[in-house]
Amino acid sequence: MGRPQASQEFIDMLNEALSEEMASIFQYMWDHILARGMESPPIAEKFKELAMTEMRHAYMLAERIDLLGGTPTTKVGEIRVGGDLRQMLEDNLELEYEAIAMYRRLIKQAEREDDPATRRLLEDILKDTEEHARDLESILGK
Numbered sequence: 001m002g003r004p005q006a007s008q009e010f011i012d013m014l015n016e017a018l019s020e021e022m023a024s025i026f027q028y029m030w031d032h033i034l035a036r037g038m039e040s041p042p043i044a045e046k047f048k049e050l051a052m053t054e055m056r057h058a059y060m061l062a063e064r065i066d067l068l069g070g071t072p073t074t075k076v077g078e079i080r081v082g083g084d085l086r087q088m089l090e091d092n093l094e095l096e097y098e099a100i101a102m103y104r105r106l107i108k109q110a111e112r113e114d115d116p117a118t119r120r121l122l123e124d125i126l127k128d129t130e131e132h133a134r135d136l137e138s139i140l141g142k
């Protein structure tokens, strides 16, 4: 028993998550740049901080996919940038909600795959993702 075995389905799901993380890196980074001149510098700074967390998530996933014998994708998911600040916040919140649903599915799959280490990694990313959603909700006054 050496490396953990992963099904192709699981690798594909992890690569979908990687695509989404890469999309969120650009979405937050470009929104950071576009929002800098707007009314709220702290929100622009927040976008930058979030972009960096998304990069860490992308790195963690790519490393894990490689360890499981897969090839990390270079495909970037759909990106929605720009508009006014409220639009940016709504678009980013939408992406975080999609990510929460995705990581919950991935955690269930990790259980089926009997892969506790990947499961823990996914739970750590889910925890950050829930915090991102809560941060955006509170900025939006939700």
Ligand SMILES: [Fe+2]
Binding pocket: 021, 024, 053, 054, 057, 099, 125, 129
């Ligand atoms: Fe993320």
Ligand SMILES: [Fe+2]
Binding pocket: 024, 050, 054, 096, 099, 128, 129, 132
């Ligand atoms: Fe996030």
